[in-house]
Amino acid sequence: AQTVTQSQPEMSVQEAETVTLSCTYDTSESDYYLFWYKQPPSRQMILVIRQEAYKQQNATENRFSVNFQKAAKSFSLKISDSQLGDAAMYFCAYKVNNNDMRFGAGTRLTVKP
Amino acid sequence: NAGVMQNPRHLVRRRGQEARLRCSPMKGHSHVYWYRQLPEEGLKFMVYLQKENIIDESGMPKERFSAEFPKEGPSILRIQQVVRGDSAAYFCASSPLAENYEQYFGPGTRLTVT
Numbered sequence: 001a002q003t004v005t006q007s008q009p010e011m012s013v014q015e016a017e018t019v020t021l022s023c024t025y026d027t028s029e030s031d032y033y034l035f036w037y038k039q040p041p042s043r044q045m046i047l048v049i050r051q052e053a054y055k056q057q058n059a060t061e062n063r064f065s066v067n068f069q070k071a072a073k074s075f076s077l078k079i080s081d082s083q084l085g086d087a088a089m090y091f092c093a094y095k096v097n098n099n100d101m102r103f104g105a106g107t108r109l110t111v112k113p
Numbered sequence: 114n115a116g117v118m119q120n121p122r123h124l125v126r127r128r129g130q131e132a133r134l135r136c137s138p139m140k141g142h143s144h145v146y147w148y149r150q151l152p153e154e155g156l157k158f159m160v161y162l163q164k165e166n167i168i169d170e171s172g173m174p175k176e177r178f179s180a181e182f183p184k185e186g187p188s189i190l191r192i193q194q195v196v197r198g199d200s201a202a203y204f205c206a207s208s209p210l211a212e213n214y215e216q217y218f219g220p221g222t223r224l225t226v227t
Contacts, residue, residue, distance in 0.1 A: 004155075035215055043202060045156075045218035091155050100146055100169065101206075101216060103155035 004094050006104035013082045014112050020067075021077045021107045023092030029053075033095045034068065034075045039106070040088040048090070051075065079109075087111045115140070117207050117219035118187075125225045132192040132199070134222045138207030145188045146216055147180060150202040162188060195226045 004025045013019035025034070036048040051059045051068050058066050063083075067076045079086055092104040118137040126132050138145050143164055148156040158172040162182035173180065177195075182188040192199055202223050206216035 006155075033215070037218075042220070043223075044220050045204060045206075047215055047217075050215055095216075100158035100161050100172070101148075101156070102158070103148075105155045106153075 004092055004102050004104040006090075006092055006107050008107045009105070010108045010110070012110045012112060013079070013086075015084060016081055018078060018080045019082055019109065021079075021090050021092075021109070023075045023077070023104055025073050025075065025092070025094045025102075027073065027094065027096075029096050031096070034066075035093040035095070035101070036064070036066070036075075036077045037091045037093060037103075038086075038088045039091060045091075049077065082111050084111050084113060117142075117205055117217050119203075119205050119219035119222050121222060122220060123223050123225070125227060126195050127227055128196055129194050132195050132224055132226075134190040134192075134203050134205075134224070135187045136190070136205030136207075136219060137187040138205075139217055142207035142209050142217070144208045145182050146206045146208075147188075147190050148204045148206065150204060150221070152201075156204060159190070192224075195224075197226050200224055200226045 006023050032053045034051045038046045038048050049059050049061045049064050058068050063080045065078045089106045089108050091106045093101045095101045120135050145162045147159040150156045160173045160180045161169040177193045179191045202221045204221045205219045208216045
């Protein structure tokens with residue numbers, strides 16, 4: 001069974017600084033997809049970034065980037081120049097082809113002004 | 114292109130009643146997924162449907178829960194004889210016919226059982 005582990009229930013960062021959220025996963029598949037979703041208080045799930053396992057290059061989306069270590073089964077999210085609007089729950093997720101997603105338990109990020 | 118629509122956004126039911134949650138996928142999407150989120154937890158997969166077919170219901174409780182995605186109309190998640198433990202946020206997601214796309218989530222339905 002595929003599992004996703006987020007070892008940091010809560011993280012805090014000063015506005016304008018950088019924070020890294022950790023995620024590890026367990027799988028026997030070689031081809032899969034990894035995602036980071038953001039869930040603000042509105043509870044809407046918003047896709048932050050995605051990574052295809054076959055791509056060695058780490059994905060980036062503006063201030064968001066990932067450190068994908070396939071051998072270590074690690075997929076951390078780095079948020080640079082943190083903004084107050086980044087405060088939310090962040091969920092790491094794993095998916096094989098068109099099947100369901102497996103989510104981690106989430107990390108609550110607080111941004112201090 | 115409207116996003117994934119879910120209604121109602123909030124639903125209150127007494128123990129023993131039935132709850133019906135609706136999900137309209139994004140236009141052009143034929144794959145629908147239902148997830149449940151308990152307080153302070155991540156989303157847990159329940160069921161995956163394509164039009165008129167249940168593809169994977171391995172995450173669905175064996176009793177009281179059912180789902181459908183008819184040829185016409187929204188996908189329905191039905192919970193019969195609700196209990197307090199069913200109180201949660203239920204999210205629907207959809208994806209296009211092609212494989213290997215991320216899932217687009219609706220705003221969720223918060224079910225409260227009193």
